[in-house]
Amino acid sequence: xxxxxxxxxxxxxxxxxxxxxxxxxxxxxxxxxxxxxxxxxxxxxxxxxxxxxxxxxxxxxxxxxxxxxxxxxxxxxxxxxxxxxxxxxxxxxxxxxxxxxxxxxxxxxxxxxxxxxxxxxxxxxxxxxxxxxxxxxxxxxxxxxxxxxxxxxxxxxxxxxxxxxxxxxxxxxxxxxxxxxxxxxxxxxxxxxxxxxxxxxxxxxxxxxxxxxxxxxxxxxxxxxxxxxxxxxxxxxxxxxxxxxxxxxxxxxxxxxxxxxxxxxx
Amino acid sequence: xxxxxxxxxxxxxxxxxxxxxxxxxxxxxxxxxxxxxxxxxxxxxxxxxxxxxxxxxxxxxxxxxxxxxxxxxxxxxxxxxxxxxxxxxxxxxxxxxxxxxxxxxxxxxxxxxxxxxxxxxxxxxxxxxxxxxxxxxxxxxxxxxxxxxxxxxxxxxxxx
Numbered sequence: 001x002x003x004x005x006x007x008x009x010x011x012x013x014x015x016x017x018x019x020x021x022x023x024x025x026x027x028x029x030x031x032x033x034x035x036x037x038x039x040x041x042x043x044x045x046x047x048x049x050x051x052x053x054x055x056x057x058x059x060x061x062x063x064x065x066x067x068x069x070x071x072x073x074x075x076x077x078x079x080x081x082x083x084x085x086x087x088x089x090x091x092x093x094x095x096x097x098x099x100x101x102x103x104x105x106x107x108x109x110x111x112x113x114x115x116x117x118x119x120x121x122x123x124x125x126x127x128x129x130x131x132x133x134x135x136x137x138x139x140x141x142x143x144x145x146x147x148x149x150x151x152x153x154x155x156x157x158x159x160x161x162x163x164x165x166x167x168x169x170x171x172x173x174x175x176x177x178x179x180x181x182x183x184x185x186x187x188x189x190x191x192x193x194x195x196x197x198x199x200x201x202x203x204x205x206x207x208x209x210x211x212x213x214x215x216x217x218x219x220x221x222x223x224x225x226x227x228x229x230x231x232x233x234x235x236x237x238x239x240x241x242x243x244x245x246x247x248x249x250x251x252x253x254x255x256x257x258x259x260x261x262x263x264x265x266x
Numbered sequence: 267x268x269x270x271x272x273x274x275x276x277x278x279x280x281x282x283x284x285x286x287x288x289x290x291x292x293x294x295x296x297x298x299x300x301x302x303x304x305x306x307x308x309x310x311x312x313x314x315x316x317x318x319x320x321x322x323x324x325x326x327x328x329x330x331x332x333x334x335x336x337x338x339x340x341x342x343x344x345x346x347x348x349x350x351x352x353x354x355x356x357x358x359x360x361x362x363x364x365x366x367x368x369x370x371x372x373x374x375x376x377x378x379x380x381x382x383x384x385x386x387x388x389x390x391x392x393x394x395x396x397x398x399x400x401x402x403x404x405x406x407x408x409x410x411x412x413x414x415x416x417x418x419x420x421x422x423x424x425x426x
Contacts, residue, residue, distance in 0.1 A: 146426040158300030158422065165421045166306075166313050173316075 111198030288389025299418035
């Protein structure tokens with residue numbers, strides 16, 4: 001493969017790669033750095049690419065290794081991340097002032113409940129063990145096959161199947177317990193709560209009926225509702241959507257809160 | 267005293283051998299799954315209560331030399347503190363306390379499946395004094411094995 005071909009093909013999945021790394025790291029800076037390092041490494045090693053997998057699989061494997069190197073020494077987030085960060089945000093006037101300014105001035109400053117659902121998954125899925133997190137995102141959000149994931153994360157297909165099964169079960173259990181959109185007993189209402197703050201004139205219920213996962217909450221199984229949650233992530237580019245700047249600002253807030261929290265609780 | 271009961275370990279059927287100073291329960295079954303899946307299920311402590319109906323909670327890491335705290339349906343009021351004594355990936359796991367050891371073995375068969383065996387021997391000089399208070403393990407062992415088989419085979423057959 002020539003460098004020109006690499007550039008052309010890299011561009012076709014550059015957005016997916018960047019969003020994948022963002023969802024792994026919860027950091028815009030890390031996502032940008034890793035995508036750049038990945039491209040440089042691919043460029044440098046393109047002669048060694050033998051086409052045994054697709055170029056996309058090969059590139060995602062390089063990027064996953066960078067992400068793993070970065071995250072291996074860091075603690076995983078607790079599944080209560082959004083509760084902890086909510087408490088911090090309530091005492092952080094500057095956070096809300098900045099968010100309101102983004103809401104009012106940025107073309108990517110809309111607040112949309114479905115965007116927050118994707119944001120929430122990014123935070124909560126960081127409670128999974130690293131390998132399970134990688135495998136789950138690659139399969140459920142980015143559509144890789146088990147054999148491709150085995151190549152990307154350098155594991156056997158059997159272990160990838162194990163990671164997928166366990167991580168999916170865990171996420172289904174957590175969201176069933178927490179998410180009031182799919183379970184009336186769910187303890188978390190942050191998406192509708194924030195909608196009330198950022199869109200005070202909008203009725204949350206009218207917005208929720210536009211979201212299939214919320215609309216079908218009583219008719220679908222937990223498994224199917226998880227698939228609908230994944231569909232929301234599949235359809236959103238966290239860097240390009242109409243709510244990107246607002247959600248990325250919120251994500252950075254949560255990342256900083258988590259770093260401090262994990263340091264204090266180590 | 268001679269063993270009171272013993273039989274060949276059937277597929278998924280537990281058997282118990284009793285002597286004056288010890289009791290040994292064993293169960294064995296074939297699992298049509300990769301040994302790495304069976305091993306991962308056996309050793310990922312946090313995930314065990316999800317698939318294993320005989321374990322209500324488990325704290326700690328299942329790694330050699332570590333101690334785990336396990337609560338079982340056998341006696342829900344009691345927390346068993348167990349030390350992981352052997353940890354040979356995809357082959358053998360042993361944990362136990364002063365009263366006995368639980369041994370799990372995974373043997374690769376000719377095909378894709380594995381032979382899984384779980385054995386627990388409890389005993390000692392004071393065993394006759396408390397033997398009457400220890401419930402039978404047979405049913406719990408059979409459920410443990412059946413749950414493991416079901417979960418491992420479900421993962422193995424999941425979509426690629």
